Amino acid sequence: MTESCEVAIVGAGPAGISAACILADQGVETVVLERGEFPGSKNISGGVLYGHDLAGIIPDFARQDCPIERNIVESRVWYASDEGGFSLAYRDAIFKEERRLNVFTVGRARFDRWFARQAEKKGALVVCGTLATDLLRNKAGRLGGVRTDRELGDLKARVILLADGINSPLAAKTGFRPDPAPEHVALAVKEIIELPEEIISERFNVSDEDGVSIEILGSVTRGMNGVGALYTNKKSLSLVIGGNLRDFAELKLKPYELIEEFKAHPMVASLIKDGVPREYMAHWLPEGGYEHVPRLFGDGYLIAGDSGMLFNALHREGSNMAMVSGKLAAETILQALKKDDFSEESLSIYQEKLKESFVLKDLKKYRRFPGFLRKHREIFTDLPLSLSMAARDMLTVDGVDKKTKQSRSWKMIKSKTPLLRLARLLFNAWRSVK
Amino acid sequence: MNIEDKLFLNRFQVDDTSHLRIVDPKLCLEECRDQPCLYLCPARVYTLEQDGRINAAYEGCLECGSCRIGCPELNIEWRFPRGGYGVRHKFG
Numbered sequence: 001m002t003e004s005c006e007v008a009i010v011g012a013g014p015a016g017i018s019a020a021c022i023l024a025d026q027g028v029e030t031v032v033l034e035r036g037e038f039p040g041s042k043n044i045s046g047g048v049l050y051g052h053d054l055a056g057i058i059p060d061f062a063r064q065d066c067p068i069e070r071n072i073v074e075s076r077v078w079y080a081s082d083e084g085g086f087s088l089a090y091r092d093a094i095f096k097e098e099r100r101l102n103v104f105t106v107g108r109a110r111f112d113r114w115f116a117r118q119a120e121k122k123g124a125l126v127v128c129g130t131l132a133t134d135l136l137r138n139k140a141g142r143l144g145g146v147r148t149d150r151e152l153g154d155l156k157a158r159v160i161l162l163a164d165g166i167n168s169p170l171a172a173k174t175g176f177r178p179d180p181a182p183e184h185v186a187l188a189v190k191e192i193i194e195l196p197e198e199i200i201s202e203r204f205n206v207s208d209e210d211g212v213s214i215e216i217l218g219s220v221t222r223g224m225n226g227v228g229a230l231y232t233n234k235k236s237l238s239l240v241i242g243g244n245l246r247d248f249a250e251l252k253l254k255p256y257e258l259i260e261e262f263k264a265h266p267m268v269a270s271l272i273k274d275g276v277p278r279e280y281m282a283h284w285l286p287e288g289g290y291e292h293v294p295r296l297f298g299d300g301y302l303i304a305g306d307s308g309m310l311f312n313a314l315h316r317e318g319s320n321m322a323m324v325s326g327k328l329a330a331e332t333i334l335q336a337l338k339k340d341d342f343s344e345e346s347l348s349i350y351q352e353k354l355k356e357s358f359v360l361k362d363l364k365k366y367r368r369f370p371g372f373l374r375k376h377r378e379i380f381t382d383l384p385l386s387l388s389m390a391a392r393d394m395l396t397v398d399g400v401d402k403k404t405k406q407s408r409s410w411k412m413i414k415s416k417t418p419l420l421r422l423a424r425l426l427f428n429a430w431r432s433v434k
Numbered sequence: 435m436n437i438e439d440k441l442f443l444n445r446f447q448v449d450d451t452s453h454l455r456i457v458d459p460k461l462c463l464e465e466c467r468d469q470p471c472l473y474l475c476p477a478r479v480y481t482l483e484q485d486g487r488i489n490a491a492y493e494g495c496l497e498c499g500s501c502r503i504g505c506p507e508l509n510i511e512w513r514f515p516r517g518g519y520g521v522r523h524k525f526g
Contacts, residue, residue: 283496
């Protein structure tokens with residue numbers, strides 16, 4: 001016996017569940033296939049989520065027991081060297097009241113489970129512990145369903161939404177999109193570090209509901225194009241560090257050693273002091289950027305979220321792009337259902353919708369950013385070290401006059417990164433984000 | 435904290451059979467100079483045996499896929515664990 005439905009969705013992450021909510025709301029028979037034991041059991045993000053785009057799916061999410069950890073009121077960026085670093089922070093009272101839940105932290109094991117339950121309440125069927133192993137095609141070669149690893153596990157569907165994440169053996173097998181090259185993904189490892197609620201609030205100077213996000217660039221990634229992060233949860237901290245997968249291979253770095261060194265960094269160590277590690281995870285971030293977004297639709301299928309490389313590395317936005325692309329895919333499917341046409345041409349309006357949304361607009365705006373980081377390795381090697389040495393020298397009060405200090409700092413910076421290279425760095429930085 | 439202790443924090447539902455397999459062990463021995471699987475795997479699934487072979491301890495796999503596309507010889511056959519098996523995040 002083969003089960004059938006109108007829409008089959010592969011993956012119960014933010015993209016798949018968003019689509020399922022929109023479709024089920026309109027009474028469309030929707031089945032979500034999830035390989036984990038429960039939605040979220042395989043999922044991970046740095047740790048923040050965005051209220052605006054979640055409200056686009058569940059308008060009153062804050063009143064629906066959404067498992068929110070802390071509301072972010074302050075964003076910090078550090079440019080770290082081995083023994084210290086620069087810190088830039090922005091805090092704003094508007095994020096405490098009027099724009100509360102603009103950004104908040106979540107644990108995805110709990111959040112995705114909650115989110116999937118909202119889709120179920122609307123009438124979607126979420127089938128867990130079920131791995132999509134192949135796509136079914138009819139005699140004409142058109143997609144007609146999903147094969148799973150369950151006994152009698154074929155699921156027929158009129159249209160399939162592939163929301164199966166960046167690491168997709170299904171894509172590698174069926175070729176619905178190309179497998180990413182190592183230089184187009186970042187490998188990140190994450191630890192959950194438990195601390196008492198009041199200690200976290202005190203260390204980060206926030207109330208018990210509020211929190212801080214910290215992104216950390218510099219020598220912490222040991223020369224890799226990558227980033228570290230520290231986010232406050234209710235009773236734990238999320239500590240993340242990652243780098244380009246090709247860089248990991250070339251520099252022969254071990255992820256589990258990298259995160260230990262990161263924990264020992266003086267600016268990090270004091271914040272996680274006495275914390276107890278509770279979980280260790282690893283995942284890819286899609287970092288190919290605009291140029292490497294695959295074709296996101298075809299006869300009988302659409303691709304949303306990480307699987308479609310929809311990730312803005314500069315602003316660490318991915319979960320929201322997943323939710324919005326899932327929503328737009330669902331709206332496309334609703335239109336196609338009305339026309340009873342799931343051809344490539346009919347589904348191509350998905351691309352138009354994405355182009356009109358911030359998803360492809362932002363990715364296009366920052367299309368040069370991945371290449372900029374690849375080209376200017378000094379951002380992660382010499383530059384943080386020489387800038388830190390300069391700051392250390394200028395801030396040391398030792399009887400040496402400031403003009404002497406200034407000229408020797410300049411000399412030292414230029415000896416590591418020649419002036420022309422610095423000028424090119426600044427120009428390319430501006431160009432990559434303009 | 436070493437990698438064994440880190441993996442000990444996690445919950446795994448271990449399947450009887452491996453979801454990853456080195457297709458041709460000879461390739462690792464004879465063709466692969468850098469053997470990046472030995473260090474880029476965040477769970478240290480791959481270790482070097484005394485006879486030079488590479489052993490794959492699938493039980494602690496975190497399912498990131500890095501070995502799958504990071505193997506220069508594309509010599510690792512990699513599936514997701516069966517539905518319901520493998521790593522199971524507590525917090526995520």
